[in-house]
Amino acid sequence: MNPPALDHEAANHEAAQREPRVVGTGRATAALTGVLSAAVALGVGELAAGVVGSSSSPVVAVSDAAVRATPEGLKEFAIATFGAADKAVLVGGVLVVVLLWAVGTGLAARRRPAAGVVAVGLFGLLGAVAAVTGPTGSPLDAVPSVLAGIAGVGVLLALLPRLQALAAGPDPGRRGVLLAGGAALGAAVVAGGGGLVLQRRFAVADAREDLVLPDPTDPAPALPDGADLAGAVDGLTPLLTSADDFYRVDTAISVPQLDPSTWALSVTGMVDRPGSITLAQLFARPDVVERDITLTCVSNEVGGTLAGSARWLGVPLGPLLREFGVQSGADQLLCRSSDGMTIGTPTRAALEVPDAMLAFGMNGAPLPVEHGFPVRMVVPGLYGYVSACKWLTGIEATTFDAQDAYWVQRGWAAEGPIRIASRIDTPVSDAAAGTVVVAGVAWAQGTGIDLVEVRVDDGEWRRAELAPEATVDLWRQWYLPVQLRSGEHQVSVRATDADGRRQPEEQAPPFPSGATGWHTITVDVA
Incomplete structure (x- = not known):
């Protein structure tokens, strides 16, 4: 007769032979559970952002926060390496982090469900904090991330029992996981797709297409014969850059969508007559001008391509500002974009450079949305970070001593004249x-x-x-x-x-x- 201990070991061995080994499947399924929970969370976040506003999307909010927190050296590397694709790379990086977080959440929840719930909750909390603390954030912007976190926790808790069933018996358990997982994936796709559709209602592409620009009262001089040799010399940059090829450097993950019918520019601060002006009023001015001007980004390396030339249509900045009575002590115009960006322009340049303008046209068409529609600033002779505020909504006359603009806060020079x-x-x-x-x-x-x-x-x-x-x-x-x-x-x-x-x-x-x-x-x- 075998000793009792050996009988017990034999029984365990026999039971193990009867029960399938599901350890590997359990880990993979746990990871998939985390990924599905994150997918539903992101889908619900996009759906809610379609109601609240696209910039409140958890991915956009976190990406915007990442831009604000990125050291200048890393920003310069990203611009130099990826150019106009830097934002897509950043968003892709955020999604990769979310994926890794989701996998870790699922694995943690396999052993301790509470740990998975906390991880998903932190995901929603991070998005909410990023949205609320953004330059234009409000409590309402936290809603998509909060709802995303709640949805993610719900899906995780719903899938965990199926995971446990799979560990107990693979055949019915696997079917339950597949059905629940398929439902979660479908919900993520429907919610995310619905959110993207809803977000289209904020788009202003149609309004831009319908906009009729005024004719310039002072058109650009005709180009001299032979001024553009691009057709005669292969590889030579054209004299004027198409809108599609024009460089874009800004911090906007989600391109601002400003309705031209409701847009207005406020002029405040050290002015005698603070007020505002609408796009229709700009169009109706008698001093609409057209000028050929090259813009350059301060991030442009020697021999770089972060420079472009266009035929701009707008109104002269100096005469307009004088109508508001900019005071002599104001040496800086703090220009505000709708996305919270601030650009500090030397007042002297805005008033004295003849072709400084509020531009609403580019190469014979309304400004492209990604290039500042409906109105941006253009001041020749200054790098864009101190002169070319896009999606312009406000100009505050102030001083360099009183306020630092966005890039100056990060160590860039205050005035930024373009170098030869x-x-x-x-x-x-x-x-x-x-x-x-x-x-x-x-x-x-x-x-x-x-x-x-x-x-x-x-x-x-x-x-x-x-x-x-x-x-x-x-x-x-x-x-x-x-x-x-x-x-x-x-x-x-x-x-x-x-x-x-x-x-x-x-x-x-x-x-x-x-x-x-x-x-x-x-x-x-x-």
């Missing part, structure tokens, strides 16, 4: 031996470009041919045919403005007041 710049557009990296046309653009707003020089390797600087100048505020094209033998060559460019100031050779990064240095490329000649 030149760029090689072509060739890009390789060329055939023989005559190679080196070409690009150069700009020095307010004075214009007088000279562009090109150097190959350590040779002499040679004067490039300049296209006729259209206006001092628009970049100028240049080109130079050079003879290149087989091998690797360094090609550099530098520019000099009409006042004789040469583009500095010293290399400096964009932070805190704009990049400097001569653009140099390596060309592999075969």
Whole structure:
């Protein structure tokens, strides 16, 4: 007869042989339970945001908070690496974090259901705090995240018993999990899709299409013959940039949607006659102007593409501000965007630069929504972070001592004049031996470009041919045919403005007041 202990072990072994092993399946199903709970939570959050407002979406709110918390160096890296796709990358990163959080939640709930409930609740709380503490946040903005958290907890608690049933017996348990999981997934898709449909009601694309711009009383001068050589020189940047190709750098995860019929610009602060003006009133002014102007982002690296030129339509900023009586002590215009962004513009530039304007048209059409519709500021000679406020809703006359704008709070220079710049557009990296046309653009707003020089390797600087100048505020094209033998060559460019100031050779990064240095490329000649 076996000893009692051995009989007990044998019985356990026999029972184990009869019961299927479901440990691996249990962990995978637990992780899937967390993911489904998060999916429903996100779907409900989007649905609620479709009622409250798209910017209150948990993903958008958390992404906006991530932008605000990101160190400047990392922001610069993201802009330089991803360009206009930086926001999509950020949102994708947030969703990856949510996915990992959801997997961890499901695994934690497998052992301790309360831990999973707490994890889902924290997800909703984080979204609510991010929404409420945003620049334009309100208590109502917390609703989508709160509802998302409640829905996520509900789905998690509903799926956990199925998970336990699966551990007890795989066949009926698996069917229960599949049915419950399919229902949860369907609910997530329906809620999320419904939310996206509802959010379309906030879109202003149709209102933009229906908008009829006024004719300029002072149209842009005709471009001189030969001012745009893009068609004659392959790879050369066009003189005017299409709206689709125009760079975009801002912090708006969800592009503001402003109804042009209700839009108004308030002018407050150190003014004699505070008030507001509507879009219809801007359109009706007798001083609607059209100008060709290059905009540049301060984040633009030497040779970078964060610059673009367009034909802008709007009203002169100086005369408009004088009508409100901007006081002499106000040296800063704190411009406010509908998404809470603040841009600090030197008052002197706004009043004295002739072509500074409130722009509502771009290249013959209303401003694109992503470029500031219905009204943005454009001030030639200043980087965009101190001059080109998009989705403009307010101008407060104040002082630099009294208030710091968004980017100045983060260490960027307060006034931001654009530095002389030149760029090689072509060739890009390789060329055939023989005559190679080196070409690009150069700009020095307010004075214009007088000279562009090109150097190959350590040779002499040679004067490039300049296209006729259209206006001092628009970049100028240049080109130079050079003879290149087989091998690797360094090609550099530098520019000099009409006042004789040469583009500095010293290399400096964009932070805190704009990049400097001569653009140099390596060309592999075969």
